[in-house]
Amino acid sequence: MAYRALDQAGLLHVHYTPNTVIIRIPCASMLRPDLILHAFQSGFDAVFVASSGPDCPFLGEECVRKTAKRIEKAYELLDEHGIDKNRLLLTGVCSTCVEAIVGGLERLEETLSGE
Amino acid sequence: MKERNKIGVYVCHCGGNISDYVDVKKVVEAVKDLPNVAVARDFVFMCSEAGQNLIKEDIKNLGLDGVVVASCSPHLHEKTFRNAAKEAGLNPYLVEHVCIREHSSWVHSDNPEAATQKAIWIVKAAIAKVSLARDLESIRLDMKPEAIVVGGGVAGMRCAIDLGRAGITVHLIEKSPFLGGRAAQIGKMYPSGISGIELVKKLVEEVKNNPNIKVYTNAEIVSAEGALGEFKVKVKINPRYVKGNVSDDTISQCPVEVPDEFNYGLTKRKAIYKRDFTYPDTPVIDMNACTKCGKCNPDFNQKPKTVEVTGSIVILATGFKPYEPKEGEFGYKVYDNVITLPVFDRLISISNGKLEYNGKEIRDIAFIYCVGSRNEEHEYCSRYCCVATINAALQALEKFGDLRVYHVYRDIRTYGKYELYYEQAGRDGMLFFKYDPENPPVVERSGNKLIVKVKDLLTYGEEIEIPVDMVVLSVGMEPEMSDVFTMLRVPFSRDGFLQEVHPKLRPVETAIGGVLVAGTCQGPKDTVEATASASAAAAKADTYLVKGYAELEPFIAEINPEKCDGCGECVEECPAGAISIENGKAVLKEALCKGCGACGAVCPTEAINLRGYYYDQLRKSIEAAGGD
Ligand SMILES: Cc1cc2nc3c(=O)[nH]c(=O)nc-3n(C[C@H](O)[C@H](O)[C@H](O)COP(=O)(O)OP(=O)(O)OC[C@H]3O[C@@H](n4cnc5c(N)ncnc54)[C@H](O)[C@@H]3O)c2cc1C
Ligand code: SF4
Ligand code: SF4
Numbered sequence A: 001m002a003y004r005a006l007d008q009a010g011l012l013h014v015h016y017t018p019n020t021v022i023i024r025i026p027c028a029s030m031l032r033p034d035l036i037l038h039a040f041q042s043g044f045d046a047v048f049v050a051s052s053g054p055d056c057p058f059l060g061e062e063c064v065r066k067t068a069k070r071i072e073k074a075y076e077l078l079d080e081h082g083i084d085k086n087r088l089l090l091t092g093v094c095s096t097c098v099e100a101i102v103g104g105l106e107r108l109e110e111t112l113s114g115e
Numbered sequence B: 001m002k003e004r005n006k007i008g009v010y011v012c013h014c015g016g017n018i019s020d021y022v023d024v025k026k027v028v029e030a031v032k033d034l035p036n037v038a039v040a041r042d043f044v045f046m047c048s049e050a051g052q053n054l055i056k057e058d059i060k061n062l063g064l065d066g067v068v069v070a071s072c073s074p075h076l077h078e079k080t081f082r083n084a085a086k087e088a089g090l091n092p093y094l095v096e097h098v099c100i101r102e103h104s105s106w107v108h109s110d111n112p113e114a115a116t117q118k119a120i121w122i123v124k125a126a127i128a129k130v131s132l133a134r135d136l137e138s139i140r141l142d143m144k145p146e147a148i149v150v151g152g153g154v155a156g157m158r159c160a161i162d163l164g165r166a167g168i169t170v171h172l173i174e175k176s177p178f179l180g181g182r183a184a185q186i187g188k189m190y191p192s193g194i195s196g197i198e199l200v201k202k203l204v205e206e207v208k209n210n211p212n213i214k215v216y217t218n219a220e221i222v223s224a225e226g227a228l229g230e231f232k233v234k235v236k237i238n239p240r241y242v243k244g245n246v247s248d249d250t251i252s253q254c255p256v257e258v259p260d261e262f263n264y265g266l267t268k269r270k271a272i273y274k275r276d277f278t279y280p281d282t283p284v285i286d287m288n289a290c291t292k293c294g295k296c297n298p299d300f301n302q303k304p305k306t307v308e309v310t311g312s313i314v315i316l317a318t319g320f321k322p323y324e325p326k327e328g329e330f331g332y333k334v335y336d337n338v339i340t341l342p343v344f345d346r347l348i349s350i351s352n353g354k355l356e357y358n359g360k361e362i363r364d365i366a367f368i369y370c371v372g373s374r375n376e377e378h379e380y381c382s383r384y385c386c387v388a389t390i391n392a393a394l395q396a397l398e399k400f401g402d403l404r405v406y407h408v409y410r411d412i413r414t415y416g417k418y419e420l421y422y423e424q425a426g427r428d429g430m431l432f433f434k435y436d437p438e439n440p441p442v443v444e445r446s447g448n449k450l451i452v453k454v455k456d457l458l459t460y461g462e463e464i465e466i467p468v469d470m471v472v473l474s475v476g477m478e479p480e481m482s483d484v485f486t487m488l489r490v491p492f493s494r495d496g497f498l499q500e501v502h503p504k505l506r507p508v509e510t511a512i513g514g515v516l517v518a519g520t521c522q523g524p525k526d527t528v529e530a531t532a533s534a535s536a537a538a539a540k541a542d543t544y545l546v547k548g549y550a551e552l553e554p555f556i557a558e559i560n561p562e563k564c565d566g567c568g569e570c571v572e573e574c575p576a577g578a579i580s581i582e583n584g585k586a587v588l589k590e591a592l593c594k595g596c597g598a599c600g601a602v603c604p605t606e607a608i609n610l611r612g613y614y615y616d617q618l619r620k621s622i623e624a625a626g627g628d
Helices: A002-011 A033-041 A062-080 A098-114 B024-032 B049-062 B074-087 B101-105 B112-131 B154-165 B181-185 B196-209 B248-252 B341-350 B384-400 B416-427 B483-488 B527-545 B569-573 B598-602 B615-626
Strands: A047-051 A088-092 B007-012 B037-043 B066-071 B095-099 B139-142 B146-150 B169-173 B213-216 B219-225 B231-237 B257-259 B268-270 B305-311 B313-316 B320-322 B338-340 B364-371 B404-409 B431-434 B442-446 B449-456 B462-468 B470-475 B477-479 B515-517 B549-552 B557-559 B579-582 B585-588 B608-610
Touching: A002 A047, A002 A098, A002 B074, A002 B095, A002 B101, A033 A047, A033 A062, A033 B615, A047 A062, A047 A098, A062 A088, A062 B598, A088 A098, B007 B024, B007 B049, B007 B112, B024 B037, B024 B112, B037 B049, B049 B066, B049 B074, B066 B074, B066 B112, B074 B095, B095 B101, B095 B112, B101 B112, B112 B615, B146 B154, B146 B231, B146 B305, B146 B527, B154 B169, B154 B181, B154 B196, B154 B213, B154 B527, B169 B231, B169 B305, B181 B196, B181 B341, B213 B305, B219 B483, B231 B313, B313 B483, B313 B527, B338 B341, B341 B384, B341 B470, B364 B384, B364 B449, B364 B462, B384 B404, B384 B416, B384 B470, B404 B449, B404 B462, B431 B449, B449 B470, B515 B527, B557 B585, B569 B579, B569 B598, B598 B608
Parallel strands: A047 A088, B007 B037, B007 B066, B066 B095, B146 B169, B146 B313, B169 B213, B313 B515, B338 B470, B364 B404, B364 B470, B404 B431
Antiparallel strands: B139 B549, B219 B231, B231 B305, B257 B268, B320 B477, B442 B449, B449 B462, B557 B608, B579 B585
16 A cells, blocks of 8 residues: 555656665565564664554554554564654655655654754 | 577677666676676667677577566567577577666766666666576466356456357356346436446346356355466355245235345335346355245255356456445434435436425435545545546436535546546536535434535635535445455555555556456446456456467475475465475475465575576576675
8 A cells, every 4th residue: 555655656757765775575464573674784774664544454453553563563672773763754655645655754754854 | 597699699789778877898898808798798679680680690599598678668679589589499488688778878867877887787787587497387277268257247247258168168156136236226327328237138148148158146165276277166056035926915924024225225125125227147145044934935945056167367347335324423323314426326316206304305415525545544546436436416406306416525626538427417506615625514313404614615715604404425336355366365555445466557457367357346446447357357368278388487485395394484475376395395386376475585495486586597697786
């Protein structure tokens, strides 16, 4: 879903920060919290988890709860490693929610520039 | 595992859509010497015949063991490139298609350098992913020409007829004693003016005449399980308690009279009753009302029968229910003459000569729109109600003449050709008042009249009081809930209706393989839309059932028994009930797996991976892209 929103952003030629890499997964509920930590340890400054939210084709509403659990765990891991929690952002992004993508990235940029 | 080290990388110009902003040569330069890469090329149109041949030739001549194509979105051409690889003899799932057009050149056209850098990161991540890609096989499932349709409204019947005609055996399961659903309760329907009963009659005739359709009425689903290709549904068929042919005369002997639900209690029926327009024509005894007097020659010894039906596909067509306003909502249940649109529709149908309710003649009516739609409780628009309300008003005017009609609305959404109904209403002298949702109309009583007070936006907020004999609430649609949804674990949308995989791309499929949706169980629809979606679901089912097998993408869970310690976390987490613990190890029932990967995320020993998205692949991708 969120991947499609990124496609949509492209079709609309919306601009957002280019220092981003997109890793496609079918459903945010598959995300092992340690993968998020791994991203920080591999050199990324921030992680944006763009889930499908309640429109998830696999889990529907249930996806929100499952994904939130992953993020909770990831927060704990970040805490343990002294990484600022604000650098991790979870947002539900429907297939046309371009603003959610752009807005989310802006928030992360702000966090990073404020540090 | 051994890394793939003969990967071919193909960077597309897309005419100039990509290469005008992303320096494709630079991308090729950046990756061509990476250890896993055998060849890296750029080309003007990768999806063209020539572009595909480039890949195929390299696979054959260089013995590539993996392919990365960086071009448009994989949603457009992933299949194209996978097929090309397959034709050249490479496992199609060793192809990774990544997007540098929608995700880079088009969004960073203001900064070509950064766009190029981003493309390089994306391609590096893809190479890393392919370097650890496994050979995968699509899943082939055998299909029998047999389907189960739940719900015998217009949608379920349309589905059953279409499938039956294609030679598929259909089990059509209806919980009420008769086929037809809610459409039968509508008088003259929009568009075309056919009555609900006529419409149902036509469909019922076709259902009856098709030997492939087996109908179960008064039927309750007690269990439903299985997966695409092998569903099993247990149905409890409740007895009708009648014997042989029951004449109308016999029915009239029944001493009990109860409110007839078909007419929302506007009329009464006997404890034994039938519906002439539909199937079956056998009556049924309502045991909640029956006093067991025995006058209708009943057979009280009949017992419920449980049958098990099988099908390769299940189509849910369980329909909707009209929103029931809360007590006091626009005077509902407080003032006698505040009724809902479905009740008003019945009232028109059963009244002759003049329109009467509660013994009072109705001369002026106000319709209040959007009741139970577009608010906090129900965020959605129920679609059918604007047109159905105007249609009902026009009918009432046509049948009873001399009525004054007031429409108190929020917005009128008579979309498409239904605009003509709105125009007709205006020409017929009906008056329209627009309310602000922040300031909704208020219904009060004054003497023997109801007063609708509305702050009318059409006259710049003038407070208007409309005295009427009746207020009709144009109520929205809610989903009709069924246990069968949870038995089959079908996901719901935020609105509580059943959720399709994608509204445009896979509009009648749910995330549960083999479970399709038809009609209003998926969201508010009128009959035009409900039957269209039913035919679409039947056609979708045919693509599996007629062919005799289904080929599915291999992206499901994979459990490594060596790593699994049997803790059972995954069993809890799986939304599909696809995992069980057997002999201390997790075991996957592949046909049930939806491919969400939730199980993998909670496994403490990382014993579960999602095929095509193995965690080691993701880790390596992250490292490759984060590296510089
Ligand atoms: C007041 C009103 C006026 C309308 N006017 C119009 C109009 O003029 N024109 C128009 O096009 N549309 C109109 N509509 C819309 C129309 O009624 C619906 O589009 C149509 O009925 C939808 O058909 P369906 O088969 O999806 O659902 P339904 O008609 O609700 O049928 C669903 C069937 O499934 C059965 N069922 C439910 N759960 C189960 C279960 N667990 N097991 C077995 N069976 C089950 C139900 O008993 C029912 O028979 C109107 C609706 C209303 C409320
Ligand atoms: S991926 Fe795992 S959690 Fe998801 S349906 Fe399959 S087995 Fe269940
Ligand atoms: S969570 Fe992992 S270890 Fe536990 S039972 Fe499932 S597969 Fe085995």
